[in-house]
Amino acid sequence: MNATPTAALTDRFAWMMERFCKMIGNEAHARRVDGPVALAAWTRFRLLGRRFVALVAAWQAGTLRAVRPARPRPAAARIAGPRPLGLLPRGINWFCRLFPDTAAPLSGTLLNLLHNDPRIAELAAATPRAGRILRPMCWMLGVKPPSYLQLPRRPRCRPRPVRKTAAKPETPEQVDARVARMSRLAFANLIHPERENMNGRPPNRIGYGRAPPILRPLPKRN
Numbered sequence: 001m002n003a004t005p006t007a008a009l010t011d012r013f014a015w016m017m018e019r020f021c022k023m024i025g026n027e028a029h030a031r032r033v034d035g036p037v038a039l040a041a042w043t044r045f046r047l048l049g050r051r052f053v054a055l056v057a058a059w060q061a062g063t064l065r066a067v068r069p070a071r072p073r074p075a076a077a078r079i080a081g082p083r084p085l086g087l088l089p090r091g092i093n094w095f096c097r098l099f100p101d102t103a104a105p106l107s108g109t110l111l112n113l114l115h116n117d118p119r120i121a122e123l124a125a126a127t128p129r130a131g132r133i134l135r136p137m138c139w140m141l142g143v144k145p146p147s148y149l150q151l152p153r154r155p156r157c158r159p160r161p162v163r164k165t166a167a168k169p170e171t172p173e174q175v176d177a178r179v180a181r182m183s184r185l186a187f188a189n190l191i192h193p194e195r196e197n198m199n200g201r202p203p204n205r206i207g208y209g210r211a212p213p214i215l216r217p218l219p220k221r222n
Contacts, residue, residue: 010057010060023101023102023106025038027101040087041088041098055123055127093139106141114149124149131151185205188204
């Protein structure tokens with residue numbers, strides 16, 4: 001492994017973090033962002049940068065811990081519990097809502113680093129810790145992680161079988177209400193269902209209607 005490009009990657013990322021940490025402080029002062037919130041965002045961003053620089057340094061020195069194979073776990077229903085309240089907002093793109101002027105150039109620099117520097121993909125293939133650092137940075141900026149950082153989809157747990165319960169018998173009042181809502185044809189089919197041998201009985205859609213009136217010619221006028 002060539003140490004020079006890896007050391008350059010460390011310097012490049014450390015420079016990027018130093019530059020944008022200064023921009024966060026300046027924009028927080030200009031926009032009058034709440035002090036504890038700005039400090040929490042600055043600390044979060046700074047911590048991710050330090051972890052990544054230390055990871056790259058360990059990769060360069062060849063002291064990365066061996067990756068253990070992931071143990072398959074059965075799919076289980078996840079119950080959403082109450083989350084502890086924090087200073088930073090949750091969800092995707094929260095950094096852009098706090099510091100829009102800093103987020104725009106930071107997103108472009110991060111995308112350029114992830115897509116145009118093959119050493120990031122090599123590091124992500126060497127250890128999953130790289131994805132645990134870079135994915136939160138992408139989410140906080142609203143940037144889609146590249147394919148080599150994306151996690152496989154979790155299998156969905158099978159839905160529980162629906163138990164079919166026997167229908168309860170209707171009460172006389174419910175029967176009367178259901179019959180009252182029937183149309184003439186539905187009521188006729190209920191009391192006299194149609195069959196093959198009708199014995200001269202007309203179908204229910206016709207019924208025993210009255211004969212049409214006989215139209216007589218009008219008397220002639222003189």
